[in-house]
Amino acid sequence: MLRYTARRLFFALPTLLAISLVVFALLELAPGDPMAQLPQTISADVRAQMREALGLGEAAHIRYTRWLYQLAVVEPMVGIDALFGTAFSEGAPRLLSWQTRAPVMALLGERLPQTLIVVGLAYVIGVIVAIPLGVWSAYRRGGAFDRAATGAAMLSYAVPPFFSGAVLIWLFAITLGWLPSVYDTGLIVRDWDSLVAQIRQMALPVLVLSVQTTAQISRYMRAAMLDALGQDYITAARARGAPEGRVLMAHGLRNSLIPVVSIVAVGAPQIFAGAIVTEQIFGVNGIGALLVSSVQATDIPTIMAITMVLAVLIVAFNLMADLTYGWLDPRIRYD
Amino acid sequence: MTRGARIALWGLSLITLAVLLGPLLWPLEAGAMNLTARNQGSSFAHPLGTDQLGRDMLARLLAGGRASLAVGLAAMSVSVVIGAAVGVAAGMVRWLDGPLMRLTDLFLALPLLPLLLIAVMLFRAPLSAAFGPEMGLFILIVGAIGATSWMGTARILRGDVMALMGRDFITAARAGGTRAPAMATRHILPNVASALTVSASLGIATAILAESALSFLGLGFPPDFPTWGRLLFDGTESLASHPGRALWPGAMITAVVLCVTVLGDSLRDLADPRGAP
Numbered sequence: 001m002l003r004y005t006a007r008r009l010f011f012a013l014p015t016l017l018a019i020s021l022v023v024f025a026l027l028e029l030a031p032g033d034p035m036a037q038l039p040q041t042i043s044a045d046v047r048a049q050m051r052e053a054l055g056l057g058e059a060a061h062i063r064y065t066r067w068l069y070q071l072a073v074v075e076p077m078v079g080i081d082a083l084f085g086t087a088f089s090e091g092a093p094r095l096l097s098w099q100t101r102a103p104v105m106a107l108l109g110e111r112l113p114q115t116l117i118v119v120g121l122a123y124v125i126g127v128i129v130a131i132p133l134g135v136w137s138a139y140r141r142g143g144a145f146d147r148a149a150t151g152a153a154m155l156s157y158a159v160p161p162f163f164s165g166a167v168l169i170w171l172f173a174i175t176l177g178w179l180p181s182v183y184d185t186g187l188i189v190r191d192w193d194s195l196v197a198q199i200r201q202m203a204l205p206v207l208v209l210s211v212q213t214t215a216q217i218s219r220y221m222r223a224a225m226l227d228a229l230g231q232d233y234i235t236a237a238r239a240r241g242a243p244e245g246r247v248l249m250a251h252g253l254r255n256s257l258i259p260v261v262s263i264v265a266v267g268a269p270q271i272f273a274g275a276i277v278t279e280q281i282f283g284v285n286g287i288g289a290l291l292v293s294s295v296q297a298t299d300i301p302t303i304m305a306i307t308m309v310l311a312v313l314i315v316a317f318n319l320m321a322d323l324t325y326g327w328l329d330p331r332i333r334y335d
Numbered sequence: 336m337t338r339g340a341r342i343a344l345w346g347l348s349l350i351t352l353a354v355l356l357g358p359l360l361w362p363l364e365a366g367a368m369n370l371t372a373r374n375q376g377s378s379f380a381h382p383l384g385t386d387q388l389g390r391d392m393l394a395r396l397l398a399g400g401r402a403s404l405a406v407g408l409a410a411m412s413v414s415v416v417i418g419a420a421v422g423v424a425a426g427m428v429r430w431l432d433g434p435l436m437r438l439t440d441l442f443l444a445l446p447l448l449p450l451l452l453i454a455v456m457l458f459r460a461p462l463s464a465a466f467g468p469e470m471g472l473f474i475l476i477v478g479a480i481g482a483t484s485w486m487g488t489a490r491i492l493r494g495d496v497m498a499l500m501g502r503d504f505i506t507a508a509r510a511g512g513t514r515a516p517a518m519a520t521r522h523i524l525p526n527v528a529s530a531l532t533v534s535a536s537l538g539i540a541t542a543i544l545a546e547s548a549l550s551f552l553g554l555g556f557p558p559d560f561p562t563w564g565r566l567l568f569d570g571t572e573s574l575a576s577h578p579g580r581a582l583w584p585g586a587m588i589t590a591v592v593l594c595v596t597v598l599g600d601s602l603r604d605l606a607d608p609r610g611a612p
Contacts, residue, residue: 163585310446
């Protein structure tokens with residue numbers, strides 16, 4: 001297990017480096033100029049000074065190395081300082097947003113909780129619903145329930161989230177008036193009433209996101225369960241006279257969860273990226289909204305930081321998926 | 336072919352025909368404004384009503400469908416060509432397999448939607464200048480979606496090609512002196528055609544969804560160039576007063592994606608009946 005873990009870790013680092021290079025190169029090679037949005041009245045030498053101040057004056061590889069240093073060394077130091085009250089990062093240049101001149105990571109820190117609450121809750125609910133759905137679909141394969149679940153999963157893949165979100169807002173917020181249509185980011189849960197308000201405003205975005213998750217994960221769960229139910233050990237368990245519930249739960253479910261666990265881990269960070277759209281519809285002021293507004297304002301340091309944070313999340317969750325898979329199924333460690 | 340697949344085929348053909356022939360038959364133009372007939376409801380002259388500038392919604396829906404389907408098909412072609420090239424190369428050539436699969440893994444680990452947003456932001460102005468605002472954005476969006484959605488095709492094809500490479504007819508072809516390019520086009524590609532078709536049909540669905548997501552975030556086509564995603568985005572603002580403006584394009588996206596997905600699944604079951612329900 002140790003060797004397997006070490007090998008996986010060894011692959012994760014180059015991946016991250018390569019991604020950072022892709023992100024940097026994309027912004028570097030693009031013919032678009034980050035200063036293109038500035039008014040024409042600014043004179044050439046002021047423009048040059050501004051380029052200097054934004055750190056655009058130097059060669060690409062120097063800027064890349066410095067960016068990487070800031071991302072991998074300075075920003076974690078700041079985090080450590082904030083946690084333990086030390087002063088490792090004093091004087092070190094931080095990643096600054098061009099839009100607000102504030103440290104990018106502080107912006108991210110403000111926005112991340114909003115995203116985490118909505119997206120995280122939606123993911124957890126989606127997975128919890130998906131597992132029994134997939135198990136029952138597989139157990140009663142081809143039956144009415146299975147066909148209905150298959151149809152529902154296909155439909156929820158085909159309905160884009162901004163459409164289902166719009167329909168839900170129209171139905172529940174505008175026509176029926178049961179739920180608020182816009183997410184109030186400033187709401188602080190202090191007492192019972194504000195908790196109810198928070199739940200009410202989270203209901204629609206969480207519903208939209210969790211339905212997508214359920215649709216995907218339940219398909220994988222069904223396939224894995226079908227696979228498990230066709231194995232000899234299921235026949236053996238039945239032949240021994242094990243009760244059907246035990247065959248299904250102890251023999252079928254436990255084995256079929258192995259691939260599903262890694263799918264769940266791999267899917268977790270992708271939903272952050274997917275949440276960009278959902279945040280936009282409901283006005284959740286999270287990391288996705290920050291990305292969209294920075295893209296519109298050509299705030300390149302913020303865009304790069306968000307993309308890299310998402311990339312780190314994706315790689316970390318992939319690593320976690322590999323490790324849990326190797327832990328649950330020792331056979332694949334020796335590939 | 337199952338009943339569902341047959342319905343999907345009919346639905347898709349109907350929508351495609353309507354979108355292709357509709358602008359020829361329907362007299363009103365998608366961009367024609369009529370400020371005396373703004374925000375109208377459904378009537379004989381405007382079956383789906385008009386928008387806030389008095390443009391006929393049916394004409395816009397048909398024009399939008401043309402654009403959305405064109406983006407879907409073009410982006411799918413890009414992604415299938417890249418995916419097939421990578422998959423076949425990795426499956427046929429042993430020393431290319433490792434690097435190409437690392438590349439595929441790398442692309443799978445990229446946060447794709449943020450990168451799509453960045454690509455559109457950065458390349459919008461130069462490509463618009465080079466090819467005109469509409470063609471430039473079309474190239475950009477098709478290229479960006481295609482370049483970020485080929486990984487599934489590549490992985491599936493690599494597996495299939497590797498399995499093929501061990502078969503006798505490949506050994507025979509090689510013994511007969513067939514060179515690698517001829518081998519790929521004459522022996523490998525015809526044998527993975529079914530897997531390629533399935534990827535292609537699912538690729539159309541992904542591409543249409545991706546385009547509509549970009550349009551929805553305001554980073555797709557310009558407002559005077561309607562696609563279903565753009566129409567849906569414009570329609571959500573007046574959801575309370577005129578729900579049809581958002582619901583129709585949304586329903587069309589859903590219908591096309593659903594039909595294409597059902598067809599793709601059915602094709603897969605035809606090609607590989609073991610997995611069929």
